[in-house]
Amino acid sequence: MNEADKRMIRARLTEALENLTSLHSEDAPLSLENFADDADYASQLTAHTMTLALKERDIEKIRRIEKALERIDSPDFGLCRECDAPIGKARLTARPDARLCVTCQHERESGLPACA
Template sequence: MTEAQKLTIRTHLLNGLHALSSDDMEEQTGFRLENCPDETDFATQLAQQGVNLAVTRRRMRRRIELEHALRRLRETDYGVCEECGEGIGLRRLMANPEARLCVSCQEDADAGFGRGT
């Protein structure tokens, strides 16, 4: 992988982190339920809080993945499949810079044949 390709991937990862940070600032409303005279309104608020929590958790996981990819990019193991040790295709890394598995191992993991199964 050339230095220009690494720079492109690094820029993509940093843009992803920046977008998550911007979203977090806009979305920080906290988790609270307002007093509702109606049980339906209360249930709706409760369901919305569940959705908000799920979105927050997903953003946190995404941030961790992006930070991990940036760390690996600085080290020597970036672009190496964590399962088989082969190189991850450059096209895959350009499309998904935080990829940790090659296409073949990712397909196996998605089918339930990866590590620990």
């Protein structure tokens, strides 16, 4: 991981962060006063609940991006937490918050121990 790679990843993270925050900056609060009937109320409420769930997922993403931005200057950024192998530029570009290399991630997801 050289400085140019880090700069590129930092730029991508910052951009993603800006997109996510601007996406939610104009959310209108749900107003429960102006519904035609109960069915209207129910459908509005469902839509609102879905928006909230979506928002929670985005907030989680924002947290992970912020963490990655904090870590990007530390010497172990881009190194696998399990095996210390470089995570790889392609993977970090796609998943800047990745903490595991592809091999360890795969082993974790397949339920096998990460260290044989």
